Amino acid sequence: MNDNPLTTLFVYFAMLSLFAVGGANAAIPEMHRIAVEVMHWMSDRQFADMFAISQLSPGPNVIIVTLIGYHVAGIPGALVATVGMCGPTCLLAFGVAKVWDRFKDAKWRVAIQAGLVPVSLGLIAASAFLLARVADHNVYAALITAATAVVAFATRVNPLWVFAAGGLLGLSGWL
Amino acid sequence: MPNPATPSAPPERPSTYELFKAFAIVALSGFGGALPWARRMIVEQRRWMTAEEFNQAFALSQFLPGPNLVNFSVVFGLRFGGPLGAVVTLAGLLGPPLVIVIILGVLYAHFGDLEVLSRALAGITAAAAGLLIAIVAKMAAPMFKRWNSAPAIALLAFAGVAIMQWPLPLVFAVLAPVSIALAWFKR
Numbered sequence: 001m002n003d004n005p006l007t008t009l010f011v012y013f014a015m016l017s018l019f020a021v022g023g024a025n026a027a028i029p030e031m032h033r034i035a036v037e038v039m040h041w042m043s044d045r046q047f048a049d050m051f052a053i054s055q056l057s058p059g060p061n062v063i064i065v066t067l068i069g070y071h072v073a074g075i076p077g078a079l080v081a082t083v084g085m086c087g088p089t090c091l092l093a094f095g096v097a098k099v100w101d102r103f104k105d106a107k108w109r110v111a112i113q114a115g116l117v118p119v120s121l122g123l124i125a126a127s128a129f130l131l132a133r134v135a136d137h138n139v140y141a142a143l144i145t146a147a148t149a150v151v152a153f154a155t156r157v158n159p160l161w162v163f164a165a166g167g168l169l170g171l172s173g174w175l
Numbered sequence: 176m177p178n179p180a181t182p183s184a185p186p187e188r189p190s191t192y193e194l195f196k197a198f199a200i201v202a203l204s205g206f207g208g209a210l211p212w213a214r215r216m217i218v219e220q221r222r223w224m225t226a227e228e229f230n231q232a233f234a235l236s237q238f239l240p241g242p243n244l245v246n247f248s249v250v251f252g253l254r255f256g257g258p259l260g261a262v263v264t265l266a267g268l269l270g271p272p273l274v275i276v277i278i279l280g281v282l283y284a285h286f287g288d289l290e291v292l293s294r295a296l297a298g299i300t301a302a303a304a305g306l307l308i309a310i311v312a313k314m315a316a317p318m319f320k321r322w323n324s325a326p327a328i329a330l331l332a333f334a335g336v337a338i339m340q341w342p343l344p345l346v347f348a349v350l351a352p353v354s355i356a357l358a359w360f361k362r
Binding site for chain 2: 015016017018019020021022023024025027029030033045046048049050051052053054055056057058059060061062063066067070071075078079082085086088089090092093094096097098100101104107108109110111112113114115116117118119120121122123124125126127128129130131132134135136141142144145146147148149150151152153159162163165166167168169170171173
C-alpha cells in the first residue's frame with residue numbers, strides 16, 4: 001500500500017473504535033491483526049512490548065494506540081492514531097449523552113445493553129488469549145500468567161504490584 | 176438554583192479548571208485502568224455525582240463503542256460544563272498520559288532491543304494477560320449463574336476473534352444483532 005501512513009493509521013483506528021464494545025481491552029486482537037499481520041508494522045514481540053508499556057503508563061488503556069502510532073509514524077502518528085481511536089466515539093458520546101436519560105427504561109435500550117455484554121466479554125477473553133499466546137512462550141511465563149489471574153481474581157491487590165513482580169521475574173532471566 | 180441545604184446536596188458546578196484538574200489527576204493515578212479512580216474522585220471526593228448518577232453515566236459510556244473512560248469524560252464534561260467542559264475533561268484525561276507514553280515510546284525506540292528491557296517487558300505482558308483473565312472471570316461469574324444464551328454468545332465471540340482470527344467488525348456485525356435480539360425476546 002502506498003498510502004500515507006497517517007491516513008492508514010487514522011482510518012484503521014477510527015473504524016476499529018466503532019466496534020470496540022468493552023473498550024480498548026476488547027480491541028487488542030484486532031489491533032494485533034492489523035499492526036502485525038495485515039500491515040506488518042511490527043513483530044509479535046514488539047506488539048506485546050507495547051501492550052506492556054501501555055499497561056505501565058498511567059491513564060486509560062487506550063493509550064496503546066498512541067504507542068503504535070508513534071512506532072509507525074513518530075509524533076504525528078501518535079497523535080493521529082489517538083484522535084482516530086477516540087474521535088468518532090467521542091462525537092457519538094457527545095450526541096447520545098443528551099438523549100440518553102430520556103430512554104432510561106426503554107425496552108430497546110435495555111435489550112441493546114444486555115445483548116452487548118456477552119459480546120464484549122467474549123472479545124476481552126480473546127484479548128487475554130492473544131496476549132497469553134504471545135507472552136507465554138515457556139512454562140515460567142505461563143505460570144506468571146496463571147498466578148496473576150488467581151491473585152487478581154481472589155484479591156484486590158493494586159495491578160502495579162503484579163506488574164512489578166512480573167517484570168522482576170522477567171529480569172531474573174527465567175522467561 | 177435553590178439549594179435544598181441537605182448534607183447530600185451537590186456542591187456548586189465545578190469550574191473549567193477544576194474539571195481539567197480532576198480528570199488529569201484521575202488519568203495520572205490510574206494504572207491498569209483508571210475507572211476506580213474516576214469513581215473515587217467524582218463520587219467520594221468531589222461529590223459531583225451520586226453513586227447512582229455515576230453508574231447511569233458510566234452505563235452510557237460502556238454502551239457506546241470505544242474506550243469507556245474516554246467516552247465517560249465526554250459525557251461528564253458535557254453535563255457539567257457544556258461543549259467546552261467536554262473538551263476540557265477529554266484534554267485532562269488524555270493530555271498528560273499522552274505526553275508520558277510518547278516519552279516511553281521514544282525510550283522504547285532507542286532501547287527496545289536491549290535484552291534486559293525485553294525480558295522485563297515479557298514478564299509484565301505475562302502478568303497483564305493474567306489480569307485480563309481475572310477481569311473476564313469476574314465479568315463472567317454473574318452471567319453463568321442462570322442458564323441463558325449469554326455464555327454461548329460470549330464463546331462464539333471468543334472463538335471468532337481468538338481461534339478463527341476473523342476481523343472484529345465481521346464478528347461484531349454477526350453476533351451483536353443476534354445477541355440483542357435474544358435479549359429482546361427473553362423478556
